[in-house]
Amino acid sequence: MLETLLLSRIQFALNISFHILFPTITIALAWYLFYFKVRYDLSRHPVWMRLYRFWVKVFALTFAIGVVSGITMSFQFGTNWPGFMEKVGNIAGPLLGYEVLTAFFMEATFLGAMLFGMRRLPNWLHSLATFLVALGTSLSAFWILALNSWMQTPQGHIMLDGVAHPQSWMEIIFNPSFPYRLTHTLLASGITASFLIAGISAYRLINGDEKKAPKLALRSAMITAAILVPLQVLVGDLHGLNTLQHQPQKVAAMEGVWETTRGADMLIFAVPDEEKRTNHFEIAIPNLASLILTHDAHGEVKGLNEFKELQPPVKPVFYGFRVMVGLGLLMLLISWWVAWRLLTNKNLSQLQMKSIYWMTFSGWIATLAGWYVTEIGRQPYLVQGLLKVSDAVTNIPPQNVALSLTIYTVVYLGLLFAYLQTLFYMAKNAVQVEEYSDRELKSGSKKESIDTAFSQSTDVKSTDVKSIQVKSIQVKSIQVKSAGESA
Structure with a gap:
């Protein structure tokens, strides 16, 4: 257990x-x-x-x-x-x-x-x-x-x-x-x-x-x-x-950096191996990690070997960071794509609508x-x-x-x-x-109450009410006329 x-x-x-x-x-x-x-x-x-x-x-x-x-x-x-x-x-x-x-x-x-x-x-x-x-x-x-x-x-x-x-x-x-x-x-x-x-x-x-x-x-x-x-x-x-300043071991795990390096590469993908303290199947962009983290392409990034028993679990941090960043870039792409269409008064395509729907819980x-x-x-x-x-x-x-x-x-x-x-x-x-x-909106609905504007309890329209009132008057007129003839 x-x-x-x-x-x-x-x-x-x-x-x-x-x-x-x-x-x-x-x-x-x-x-x-x-x-x-x-x-x-x-x-x-x-x-x-x-x-x-x-x-x-x-x-x-x-x-x-x-x-x-x-x-x-x-x-x-x-x-x-x-x-x-x-x-x-x-x-x-x-x-x-x-x-x-x-x-x-x-x-x-x-x-x-x-x-x-x-x-x-x-x-x-x-x-x-x-x-x-x-x-x-x-x-x-x-x-x-x-x-x-x-x-x-x-x-x-x-x-x-x-x-x-x-x-x-x-x-x-x-x-x-x-x-x-x-x-x-x-x-x-x-x-x-x-x-x-x-x-x-x-x-x-x-x-x-x-x-x-x-x-x-x-x-x-x-x-x-x-x-x-x-x-x-x-x-x-x-x-x-x-x-990087306060928790360098976390950053090292995020970037998959094992040895302290100047000009550290940005790993797009890799498989960290904690036992052998290395990465497999690396896809990297040279010097980009140092550029992002230190704003210097040859800046120093401390490696996980500097921390030994105090290092965090590498795989969940490494992959979690890439999921977060990857989704962020996808959100940026979709939001700009859709916003541009909306701001230029163009209708959204079905692909755009479905893309937004698929990103509901992103x-x-x-x-x-x-x-x-x-x-x-x-x-x-x-x-x-x-x-x-x-x-x-x-x-x-x-x-x-x-x-x-x-x-x-x-x-x-x-x-x-x-x-x-x-x-x-x-x-x-x-x-x-x-x-x-x-x-109707231009003619003064500003003072209309919320109860009237958004009533969910009735389907009776104002024209129906007027019609009912007219019919009621007609019935009363007939009744009065009948009573007069009887008299």
Whole structure:
């Protein structure tokens, strides 16, 4: 049977991999909702509210699963990794507490108003609630990434009797890798949400939905992605330089560099061999790794042989990095290709529509690949230089961990299947609201209430109401005339 350490690592990897899928969407999707709401407030065009109403349901579904999976994940600090809280709990505990107090409470407080207040609250107050939910999601990311970044590049603490104590919270929070990691993650969320919105909208259009809402959503998402992806490339480069400075062993694993080299090649593909400490089947571009990492074609890149027993597992870091970068380049290509067509007012081809649809969850895959590079690349440390993974794991029997791992796996697979099924069911059965003509929009529908514009409870049109009123008057006239004749 597998040992407790390996089973606990697999279980935490499963939990974090499942959990991160949902905040990666909700952080940016909340800001999309705020954008849709502001556009409706300014224009009163009903298409913006239809976008809001559809995607707020997706947000609610995603947010709920993210909260539940986040709670179960936090339990493992006590059940599987007691050494973590014992050694660095004085720092991790407050940061997690700040996340709950400043972010989660804000999200939970105003989420109900955002979801159910469209017809009950003043319009300005509902827009404010949407903004505060979006702000709360970003604040949550701020605190979680402050902790994770501190685990990567710890500072601002002192060690007393083997336990970390905070000395400067400013240094702890704004540690050397935090600005890069926060920006990189927020951009990743924006790209993930953009391709999700575009992909679901493409799915609706492919299936015959010719309304304005999915077309406008696809346009907004793809143009946003075309802006965010190049920014992510720039931030990724800066993040890589920071990692080279503070965690050179991680960079060496990412690049597959075994010997310290000047003018290191960029490996497009290779098969790392940790036993023989070499690579097989290399496809390389000369000097490119040094150029990217040091901005000097002959710059020095430290090799894995410099770190020996402190090196991370090479294969998952090496391949994870290439998956992340490869998907990023594909996202750049597709987003620019589609955005160019949209900005030149050209219709998208079927190939373009299907390409967008196939990329619906590409952000998930790229995010997971990047997360694996970050976390596995820190091994064998749980907190860089302070706490090894093997020193933090629980001593409970491996059978117990295996049982909980099995349960988590079954439940998470079921939840993921249900989430995807529900998401596409919602897309397929999106509520279709009759479009207003340009003439009606120009003639003063600005004061029209949301209840009237987006009522889903009746199919009776105003012309039908007028017809019924006319018939009622005719019946009354006949009745009066009959009564007069009788008299």
